[in-house]
Amino acid sequence: MRYSQMFIPTVKEVPAEAEITSHQLMIRAGLARKVASGTYTYLPLGWRTLKKIIDIVREEMNRAGAQEIMAPCLQPLDLWDQTGRSVDYGATMFRVKDRHERWNVLGPTAEEVFTSLAAGEINSYKQLPVNLYQITPKFRDEFRPRFGALRSREFIMKDAYSFDATPESLHKSYMAMYDAYCRVFARCGLEYVIVEAETGEMGGSGSHQFTIPTAAGEDTIVFTADGSYAANLEKAEIDPLPKEPVKGEIPAPENVETPNVGSIEAVCAFLKTKPKRMIKTLIFDAGGQIVAALVRGDHDVNPEKLAQVLGGVHIELANEESIRKATGANVGFAGPIGLADRVSKMVIDHAVAAMALGVTGANKTDYHTRNVVPGRDFPLEGVNVVVADVRFAAPGDTHKGVPVQFKRGIEVGQVFKLGTKYSKKLGANYKDEAGELHPCLMGCYGIGINRILASAIELYNDENGIIWPISIAPFEVIVTPVNQDDPDVVRVANDLYRTLTDAGIEVLLDDRDLRGGVKFKDADLIGIPIRVTVGKKSVVEGNVEVKLRSEKDSTKTPIAEAPQKVIELVNSLKARVKA
RNA sequence: CGGGGCGUGGCUCAGUUUGGCUAGAGCGCUUGGUUCGGGACCAAGAGGUCGGUGGUUCAAAUCCACUCGCCCCGACCA
Numbered sequence: 001m002r003y004s005q006m007f008i009p010t011v012k013e014v015p016a017e018a019e020i021t022s023h024q025l026m027i028r029a030g031l032a033r034k035v036a037s038g039t040y041t042y043l044p045l046g047w048r049t050l051k052k053i054i055d056i057v058r059e060e061m062n063r064a065g066a067q068e069i070m071a072p073c074l075q076p077l078d079l080w081d082q083t084g085r086s087v088d089y090g091a092t093m094f095r096v097k098d099r100h101e102r103w104n105v106l107g108p109t110a111e112e113v114f115t116s117l118a119a120g121e122i123n124s125y126k127q128l129p130v131n132l133y134q135i136t137p138k139f140r141d142e143f144r145p146r147f148g149a150l151r152s153r154e155f156i157m158k159d160a161y162s163f164d165a166t167p168e169s170l171h172k173s174y175m176a177m178y179d180a181y182c183r184v185f186a187r188c189g190l191e192y193v194i195v196e197a198e199t200g201e202m203g204g205s206g207s208h209q210f211t212i213p214t215a216a217g218e219d220t221i222v223f224t225a226d227g228s229y230a231a232n233l234e235k236a237e238i239d240p241l242p243k244e245p246v247k248g249e250i251p252a253p254e255n256v257e258t259p260n261v262g263s264i265e266a267v268c269a270f271l272k273t274k275p276k277r278m279i280k281t282l283i284f285d286a287g288g289q290i291v292a293a294l295v296r297g298d299h300d301v302n303p304e305k306l307a308q309v310l311g312g313v314h315i316e317l318a319n320e321e322s323i324r325k326a327t328g329a330n331v332g333f334a335g336p337i338g339l340a341d342r343v344s345k346m347v348i349d350h351a352v353a354a355m356a357l358g359v360t361g362a363n364k365t366d367y368h369t370r371n372v373v374p375g376r377d378f379p380l381e382g383v384n385v386v387v388a389d390v391r392f393a394a395p396g397d398t399h400k401g402v403p404v405q406f407k408r409g410i411e412v413g414q415v416f417k418l419g420t421k422y423s424k425k426l427g428a429n430y431k432d433e434a435g436e437l438h439p440c441l442m443g444c445y446g447i448g449i450n451r452i453l454a455s456a457i458e459l460y461n462d463e464n465g466i467i468w469p470i471s472i473a474p475f476e477v478i479v480t481p482v483n484q485d486d487p488d489v490v491r492v493a494n495d496l497y498r499t500l501t502d503a504g505i506e507v508l509l510d511d512r513d514l515r516g517g518v519k520f521k522d523a524d525l526i527g528i529p530i531r532v533t534v535g536k537k538s539v540v541e542g543n544v545e546v547k548l549r550s551e552k553d554s555t556k557t558p559i560a561e562a563p564q565k566v567i568e569l570v571n572s573l574k575a576r577v578k579a
Numbered sequence: 580c581g582g583g584g585c586g587u588g589g590c591u592c593a594g595u596u597u598g599g600c601u602a603g604a605g606c607g608c609u610u611g612g613u614u615c616g617g618g619a620c621c622a623a624g625a626g627g628u629c630g631g632u633g634g635u636u637c638a639a640a641u642c643c644a645c646u647c648g649c650c651c652c653g654a655c656c657a
Contacts, residue, residue, distance in 0.1 A: 282656070517617040525618095
């Protein structure tokens with residue numbers, strides 16, 4: 001392509017709306033423009049990169065035996081009512097009413113559509129396994145879209161759904177996707193980390209998340225330095241803390257007046273103690289049952305873990321009225337003493353059980369209790385009392401004895417073993433050899449296409465702009481004639497452009513009538529991996545200069561040898577990102 | 580949704596506190612000229628209902644009310 005004929009609106013200044021590097025460069029390099037919060041128009045360069053990512057994903061999905069189809073984005077709400085997810089997804093789902101007053105949703109994902117397709121078409125074990133996928137826009141009404149392509153309201157997702165008859169077969173389908181994902185991210189030139197993940201809203205039994213480690217990421221990865229363990233924060237399992245030593249005799253619990261002092265920080269300041277010396281008591285509503293959860297003051301309850309302990313029910317914080325009813329006090333003064341008898345279950349985090357003593361709410365408005373000893377002043381076991389791991393990992397925790405570390409990451413893909421959650425509800429059954437009906441065992445597998453683009457920029461950039469991995473670069477080579485008015489320069493540049501293009505290389509010829517400096521700046525900003533500079537002086541000497549975007553220096557190359565040299569360079573860069 | 584910030588030519592911003600003359604700068608754009616290997620220079624130009632609505636006032640970008648949009652932080656913290 002000729003640069004002069006392409007729509008590549010680069011900008012010098014950092015856009016005010018963009019906070020993180022990838023978002024800034026996406027706009028500066030002319031890849032995309034915002035339409036409204038969380039929606040973007042991808043311009044020629046951005047779309048070329050997205051298409052390259054899509055091509056890689058498609059190739060690897062096909063190679064892994066999945067088949068591409070095209071399902072609608074517009075889906076009947078009725079389908080979502082059947083699985084109950086119209087409630088679970090809640091406000092995140094865009095809903096539209098059609099002219100017949102029927103509700104539809106703009107699909108945030110497509111388990112329901114694919115499962116109901118399977119329900120209609122799959123009858124026999126002989127049709128299994130089957131894995132169908134699509135690459136389509138998805139819509140999520142995020143509470144807060146942000147960071148450009150990292151969290152947007154409309155994005156492109158590859159979603160695949162596998163249907164199997166046996167757990168072994170499901171595992172095979174799952175691992176085929178797992179392996180395909182490894183190849184996809186490797187081919188996109190990304191460094192990635194695979195972590196164990198929670199299944200969350202999706203349901204099911206097992207999941208891995210593919211994460212690009214970068215400070216801009218919204219996810220937290222918990223891992224051990226020896227590489228033995230990696231999980232996301234929601235999932236990360238940690239060892240119980242050692243029991244704190246008890247120094248001397250601890251006096252009986254004592255109520256102290258703490259007027260209007262409810263929060264952990266305020267109580268600590270008031271009573272001159274530390275959050276880790278406090279016991280937080282949170283009251284949850286678990287499907288109508290009132291449940292108390294105890295964690296140390298400096299820890300956070302992990303709702304996913306708590307829900308697991310409670311048998312996978314849906315939980316949310318209890319409302320003020322329920323809290324008052326259960327504790328007899330205003331919000332902010334809940335405590336464990338005597339609470340087990342007033343709630344249907346009390347779940348105590350390991351770290352609380354390990355405390356020698358702590359400060360708690362007194363179940364009396366404006367009062368807290370000191371010298372509360374777990375096990376002495378409130379039970380650590382009983383019919384409705386359990387000690388479990390129900391909090392998020394924190395610095396200082398260990399997993400199987402190895403200290404855990406934390407880093408941020410961008411989630412670019414996730415694979416799930418769903419089991420029969422959807423097939424049961426939507427009747428996706430098959431008959432086995434004996435003629436008995438069974439629900440299909442399902443898996444689902446997603447990749448965020450736009451997030452790959454953002455991650456790549458986040459990972460590979462410098463002060464001058466993007467440094468694309470060649471596999472997803474909008475062009476592989478840019479030819480930059482420096483003196484647009486010199487006939488020899490123009491001729492050499494044009495010849496090179498034609499020769500390379502004919503050889504199947506994707507070349508951008510910067511034929512704009514601009515000063516060299518401007519062309520160099522733009523070439524760096526848009527991040528084309530290989531630049532061939534054609535200048536008056538070197539052409540007189542019979543040379544052009546070949547330079548990698550990722551390196552500082554260029555190499556003089558005889559004009560006649562240039563095409564071969566560039567082709568070799570392209571191939572060697574491509575070899576680096578081959579899976 | 581809670582908190583904070585912002586909205587002024589295409590872009591980045593000043594001006595708003597303390598109302599007052601024709602609303603400014605840099606970048607970008609157009610034309611002419613000089614330049615021409617890392618975002619050139621000179622000259623001349625075009626381009627703005629100051630997010631919107633309503634109000635206060637002799638007078639509003641500036642003060643007040645409402646509203647829309649955008650960005651950031653948070654959203655289980657007892």
